[in-house]
Amino acid sequence: MTSNQVYINADTVTMDTDQPEAKAFWVNGSNFLAVGSENKVRRLAPADARIIDLEGKAVVPGFIETHNHLSYFSLTLLMVDCSPFANQGIEDVKEKIHDRAKDSGPGQWVIGWGFDDTLAEEQRHMNRSDLDQAAGDNPVLVSHASGHLAYTNSMALHIGGVTRDTPQPQGAEIHKDERGEPTGLLLEPAAIYLVANHLPKPDVSVLKATLPEAIGRYHQTGITSVHDGAVGMMGQGSATLQAYHQLEAEGRLKLRVYLTTMYDMYDGLLEVGLGRGFGSNYLRLGAVKMFQDGSIQGLTGALSQDYYNRPGHRGQFIMPQGELDDLVAKYHQKGLQIAVHANGDAAIESVIAAIERAHKIHPQADLRHMIIHCQTASDDHIERMARIGIVPSYFVNHVYYWGDRHESLFLGPQRAARIDPLGSSIKAGLRFTLHADTPVTPVAPLFSIHCAVNRMTRNGKVLGAGECVSPYDALKAYSTDAAYCSYEEDLKGSITAGKLADFTVLSENPLKAAPGKIKDIQVIETVVGGESVYHAN
Secondary structure, three states: OOOOEEEEEOEEEEEOOOOOOOEEEEEEOEEEEEEEOOOHHHHHOOOEEEEEEEOOOEEOOOEEEEEOOOHHHHHHHOEEEEEOOOOOOOHHHHHHHHOOOOOOOOOOEEEEEOOOOOOOOOOOOOOHHHHHHOOOOOEEEEEOOOOOEEEEOOOHHHHHHHHHHHOOOOOOOOEOOOOOEEEEEEHHHHHHHHHHHHHHHOOOOHHHHHHHHHHHHHOOOOEEEEEEEOOOOHHHHHHHHHHHHHHHHHHOOOOEEEEEEEEEHHHHHHHHOOOOOOOOEEEEEEEEEEOOOOOOOOOOOOOOOOOOOEOOOOOOOOOHHHHHHHHHHHHHOOOOOOEEEEHHHHHHHHHHHHHHHHHOOOOOOOOOOOOEEEOOOOOHHHHHHHHHEEEEEEOOOHHHHHHHHHHHHHOOOHOOOOOHHHHHHHHOOOOOEEEOOOOOOOHHHHHHHHHHHEEOOOOOEEOOOOOOOOOOHHHOOOOOOOOOOOOOOOOOOOOOOOOOOEEEEEEEOOOOHHHHHHHHHHHHEEOOOOOOEEEOO
16 A cells, blocks of 8 residues: 555644645655645655545644553553542542452552542541451552542551651651541652562563553544653663663554653663663654642642631741752753642742753753643743743643642632633743643643633632633644644644644534533544554544
C-alpha cells in the first residue's frame, strides 16, 4: 500500500497563522507534505496516493498534554480504584480494599489510588482504623486524588517505622491525633515516602504491559504527545525509562513522550552526558522537575493568606527558599529547562523569585522554564512570567472539579474566581498550556478546552467569567504553545507542510461549536506520524 495519503473534504484547523484553514492535506510517511485546497494538494501528491474522504469532519493538530503522569497512570490500572468516580464514600472503598486483600492473601500489599475526602459522602479523610477494618492482615496504602496525601493502615505504618516519636519531615506532615499517635494520614512526599519506599517496585515487564493500554486510552481522547510529569518519583524512574526505551525499540511506543524527570534522577543522567533534548521524536529527555508546594484541596498548597476554612493556616513550602534558589540556579546555569510544581500564590512567588535570581546570576536566553499548575497566579506574577519567558501549565480542570469547594471551603469567593487566570494571561501576552494531571482528573483535552472556554463548576456556576478564553486560545494551549514549551514548535503543534503528521479527526470543529457543547465533541480518529492509532467504531 502506498505511503502517500491525501485527505480531502476536511474542515481543518491548522493552527498555522500563515494558513489557518485547509480543506485537504497530503501525508507521506510520518510527515505532512502539502496543506491547502483540494486542487493544490491533489496536484502536488503522486497519482497513486490513497484518497481519504473525511466527509466534512473537523481536523486539528494532535493534542499535546503538557503535564500528566502517564507511567504512574498505567500502574493505577493494576490498583484499587478508590476515586469518587467509582465510589460514593469510605464504605465503598473499604469494601474494595477488603476484596483485594482477600484475593491477594495475608501480608501482601494492597495499593489504591484516587480517594478524595471532599467528594466522599462522609466528607472526611480515611484513617488507619478504616483501613485496619478493611484489611488488617495486609499493609495498605491509598493515594489521595491530588497525589499529595496518602492513607495507610497500622501494618503499613509499622513497616515504614512511623510512630508517635517519628519527627516531622521537612515540607511534609505525619498527621497525629490528640494523643500524638499517627492517624494514618500522610501529607506530601517526604512523609508518604516513609511508607511508600517499602512498596514492591514494578519491574520493566509490568510497565511494558500497562503502558500500551494506558497509551491506548490517551489515543481515544485525541492525544498524540504527552509530558510524563515526574519520572523518578517513588523509585520507579529506572524501570520507567527502560520500559519506554524498549517499547520504542520494538516499535510499540505510539505516543510521543517528553520526560520531565525528578532532579535527583536527572543528576544521574547528567553524569553520563545526557541532557534536555536527548532522544528521538518519540522519546525525548525534557525538563528537570521539582516541587515547591502541595495541593490546595489538600490544604498543603502554600498561600500568602490564610485558607478560608482554616484560619491561621497557609500551607508550607516543600523546600526552604535558599535550597530552591540554589537548585534552580544550578540547572539554569547548565541551560536546562526547569518545571516546578506550585499551586499556591506564595509558592508561585517563591518559584518566580528563584528563576529571576538565576537569570540575574547566570543570564540565559530562551530556557522556557515552566510552572506546573500555577493555580493562583496574581497579575504581578503573570507580568513577571511574561517578562522572563516562563511558561505556566494551568490545571484548568480545577474549575470544574474543585471550583465550588475552592469558593466555599479553601479560598473563598474572591480568590476562587481568580484560579487558573487564563484571561489575564492572554491580556498580558503570556504563553501558557493546559493539562489534566491524569490520574488526578481523567485525561480529556476537549473537556479541558471546554473548561477554559466556559469555566463552569460541577454545580453549574461560572467561576470568574473574566478568565474565560476563546476556543482558539484554548486550542493553542493544546497545540502550538504546547509544542513551544518542549522546544518542538518546528516539529509539531500545527498542520503544516514539513511537520510531523500528528492530527486528530473530530466530529465537530471546536472553533465553530456552541461553547457549551465543546466537551461533547467526539474523537473520530487519532493519527501519530501518519499512522492511525485509534479509530472510533
